[in-house]
Amino acid sequence: MAKGLIKIGDEKCLEQFLAPYLKNGFHHPDRQTRQNLEEIGKAGAKALWEKKQYQTACQILEKIFDPDKKDHNQLVRTLERQLEVAERENRIDETAERKAKACLERIRERKNDIPEKINDIRIKLYSLGFVDRPLQELTERAQHSHEARSRAAADWELALWNMHEKSDDCYRKALGWITRARSDATDQDFCSRLDTAELLCHYFLNQPDKGRKTFERASREKEIEPDVMLAWTNYQVTPVERIQCINKALVHYDIPPVSLLPDEGQLTFDRLTCTVKLPDINHGPKVTVLIAAYDAARRLPTALRSLQAQTWKNLEIIVIDDCSPTNGTVQVTETFAAKDPRIRVIRMEKNGGLYLARNRGLHESTGEFITSHDADDWSHPLKIETQVRYLLANSQVMGCTSEHTRATSDLSYIRWTGTGHLIVSDSSSFMFRQSSMKEHFGYWDSVRSGADNELIRRFSTRFGKTAVVHMPTGPLSFRRYSPNAMIEDEGTDMYGFYFGAAKIYFQAYSAYHRLNENLYYPRKNVVRPFAVPEPLLTGNNHTNHMHFDIIIASEFRMSGGSVESCIEEIRATRAYGMRVGIVELHRYDLVYKAQTGIRPEVWREIDGTHVSIIAYGQKATCDLLLLRYPPVLQELQRYIPKINAKRIKVIVNQPPMSDYGTQGIIRYTLKKCAENIKYYFGKEAIWHPIGPQVRKALHTHHGNELYHINLSAEDWYNIIDINEWYRRIKPRSPKDKLRIGRHSRDHAHKWPQSKADILAAYPDSDDTEVHVLGGTSTAKKILGSLPDNWIEYPFGSLHPRDFLQEIDVWIYFANPDWIESFGRAVIEAMAAGIPVILPEIYRPLFNDSAIYATPQTALKIAQELHADPDAYTEQAEKARKYVAERFSHEMHMKRIKSFL
Incomplete structure (x- = not known):
């Protein structure tokens, strides 16, 4: 029409x-x-x-x-x-x-940024542990977005979330969101994922008739993909009918069909076999298959039988018994080995977990290629041949994986990923060249779980992302879905998302890989290359209940003063022999990426002995819990370890508003933060501003809210190691050109608002150099262009301590609407022995250790100081003495001991 x-x-x-x-x-x-x-x-x-x-x-x-x-x-x-x-x-x-x-x-110019935005919300929901806010954002997008793609994507995520909750009511809600998503979906792959999820929901709700209608509609719409077919398998009554559905999924990948061995009382899973006899490959390089097994006598025969049936015949199959409580695993292996010389068994002297067992097998392996196999899984005969042939044909590729699906003992498919798929890449199938492993990487990381992905990341870091290929093979392995399996999803129990100890481990090894060229791990690692949460450690002596003198909980992903202040307190308390715990809390609006996880400088402080990171799922007690950076307390998070603290302090390093001008944004509210603290830790906290400016802002702008918290009369000043910062070079001569320095983040809050004020304090003059650490884009917008006498160092390009070596006077002025909480960069300059010129608002904090001025008078004061060496030295020493008295490590320890 x-x-x-x-x-x-x-x-x-x-x-x-x-x-x-x-x-x-x-x-x-x-x-x-x-x-x-x-x-x-x-x-x-x-x-x-x-x-x-x-x-x-x-x-x-x-x-x-x-x-x-x-x-x-x-x-x-x-x-x-x-x-x-x-x-x-x-x-x-x-x-x-x-x-x-x-x-x-x-x-x-419109870009398809919907996946990125949705993924950001998913990470906050599944990895960071936020609940209410992400679900609100998804619901808002689903109900009110003008873009169909955006609505459909949000509907889909809400459906998956409800499916994760695993209740009848939530499965019904998921079906509602799936229906909404389908009304906006045009992409066939997306429609197939909706079909898979809908089939699973009806299956869990015991609604076979509705499930059948879903499958029939998917068939009419030509949406039957392998995942849909596997989900439809759950509705089949007999094992034979299920096998027929499985084969319809396999044909999509040109994988020869499977069948069942005669029923002799085994579980259906253990009867899996290949329908047709495939040609054997009797030539070619040897492949070592490592099977770490613990108390696996009942299920190990299925794995060994599937390996014996592999078309690639040049195999070395090593079963490593991880000190099982009975001799059954060894006896089963020896029975198979008696008939097949390719199979042998190694017995571990003590239980050490999956990867210590594999490392023992790797040490004794002789294959050109190495791969692993779980003790209770079944693999298609083509699995090893498929991966070997790929590596032989692509010499530049160092390793590859194949795909798998998880099945229950009766061949049901109920384990889906965070993207709604049933067929996914299998990290434990990673096959690599033994020569590369021996030369560059040594062995698997000796942790309890997650080391397959860590090893893959090492290969990718060393040889490039294209050096490891995740082959879209289709399900060449059927992994037995069982909560008692030796390793389950690499510790990513939230359907493919890292959280808790797994997320911390991922951040730890990602940081270590970025910062270290040598990624070789010896087999017997006396000292770990990097610290991990205690539940991931091998051995039988670890516990989930620990005691610390102090636990510091904060947002450790940010650069800048907040994290630096945490690090100083960690160093100070550790130096005095105290044990420190670290807990991640998250700010909601900070985007999470691997490269912006816990800052490298924080990881350098965590040694696992004196300073340990505490993961969700662990229990800890402490004498003092410090909650730094209140924005992390605003939104409720569920991945918080259980901490029983004698005393709790909130260190208020910034007021609740971003600033108090017309464009100010609420960062947190006192009421909500106090409620969440009580929810997390079972008691109330004492709140300490980090300086007079924050205290003043709380009273001036939030006086009617202070009844929600217990505000201490004592400020919690930041600290610094004055000996570390002292500038030991002599001050420059008055005859030298004056060098003015400033150091701050490159933000509109951190610069004066007007061109006149900026150029008054930081002049465009041939007789003066202006050194700026932290970036100048804000100033450039105001000025139009940067003066020729300005020397810029981008944020992070130079350590502040090195920057301070080259300047004469430190001058700092900012936006008058901005409340500078403390000014960490100020005490750094003072500790270095550099005179500091500040606006009058800093006087309550620094008294006469600083010189106070306006932007219009600051330059003249700086010139006079530079011209008078005695006055310069007197002011510098006055500042250093004040810092030692008020902001030193020694002061901090006196403060800490008063609370213990």
Whole structure:
């Protein structure tokens, strides 16, 4: 009908026809109908554009445009060309042309950032442990976003979340979100994932009839992908029917079909075999297969039988018994070995976990290629051949993995990933070249879980990302889904997301890999290369209950003063023989990435003995719990270890608002933070501002909220190691050109608001150098361009201690609406022996150890100091003495002991 209207050219009828779609969008529950509506939208936009109805055409384009679709981009290019022709022929007025161009430019610049935004929310939900806020954001996006793709993506995540909750009520809610997602979905792969999830929900709810209707609809829509077929397997009554469904999934990957051995009382899983006899490969390099086994006598025969059936015959199969409580595992292996010389057993003297056992086997291996196999899994005969052939054909590839699926003992498929898939990459299948391993990496990391992915990351770090290939093979392994398996999902129990100890381990090894060229781990590691949470340590002497003198909980992903202050307190307390615990708390609006995890400088302090990181799932007691950086207390988080603290202190290093100008943003509220502290730790805290400015802001702007907290009369000053910062070089001569320095983050809060104030304090003058550490983009926006006498060091490019070696006077002025909580960079300059010039607001904190001025008077004071060596030395010593009295490690330990 729309095409007929467009051909007729009835402009009024066309607009009337399109009006409801402009209001409600071009979406429909039926996928084919949605695709038809999309075509209507494209045709309508093009027709209206030709009739110079640019505004209405743009409204349509805004609703249907998908930057990932080629035909959508082609349409925009066509409209751009038509606009250019109309412009050349003067068939368009200037205003209409400008609006049309702006519309097309806006659409062209639209990027498909939905996956990135959704993934950010998913990480906060699953890895960081936020609950309420991510679900609110997803619900808002699902119900109110104008973009169909955005709504569908949010619907999908809400469906998965409810499925993770594993209750009948949540499965029903998940089905509701799946229905909503389907109304906006056009991508077939996405529709297939919806089908898989819907089948699983109906299965868990014992709704076979509804499940059948779902499968029939998916068949009609041609959405049957392997995951859908595996989910449909759950509905089959007999083992034979299930095998038939499994084979329909395997045929998608050209994997020869499987069948079942005769029923002799075994579990269905243990009857798996290959239907056809495949040709053996009797030549080629040897592959060592390592099987770490613990009390595996009942299930080990299935694994060994599947390895004996591998088409790649040149195998060395080493079973490492990890000091099982009975002799069954060894006896089973010896029975197989008696008939197959490729199989042998090694007995561990004591239980050390999966990777210590594998390392023992690796040490005795003789294969050119090495891979692993779980003791209770079954692998298709083509698995090893597939991976070996790939490595032989691609000499630049150092290792590869194949895919697997998890099945219960009766061949049900109920374990899905965070993306809703049942078939996924198998890290334990990692096959690598033994020569590369011996030369560059040594052995697996000797932890309880997660070392497969750590080893893969080492290979990728050393040889590049393309050196390890995750092959889309389809399920060449059937992993037995059992809570008693020796290793379960590499510690990523939240369906593929790292959290708790697994997340900390991932951050730890990622940081270690980035900072160290030598990634070789010896077999017997007396000292670990990096610290890990205690539950991941091998041996039988670890406990989930620890005591610490002090635990510091904060956001350790940020650079800047907050983390630096934490580090100083860690060093001070450790130096006095105290044991320190570290707990991650998270700020909600800080995006998580591996490269922005816990800061490297924090990892350098964590040794696992004197300073340990405490993970979710552990229990700890302490004499004093310090909660630094209140924004981490604002949003409720669930991945908090259980801590029983005698005393709790909140160190208020910034007020609740970002600033107190018209654009100020609420960072936290006293009420909500106090409630969350009580929820986490069972008691109330004492709140300590880190300086007079924060205290003043609390009373001035939040006086009516202070009843929610117990505000101490004592400020909790930041500290510094004055000996470490002291500048031992002589001050420069008055004859030398004056060097003014400042160090801060490059933020609008950190600079004066006006050009006049900036140039007064940091002059554009040939007789002065201005050294700036931390970036100058904010100043450049205000000034237009940077003066030639300014020397810029980007944030993090130079250690502040080295920066302070080259300046004469430290001058700092900021936005007057900004409340500088403490000014860590100030005491660093003072400790270095550099005179400091500050605005008057700092006087309550620094008294006469600093010199106070306005931007207009600061330069003259600096020049006078520089010209008078005696006055310069007197001011520098006064500042250092004050820092030693008020902000030293010794002062901090006196403070700490008063609370213990």
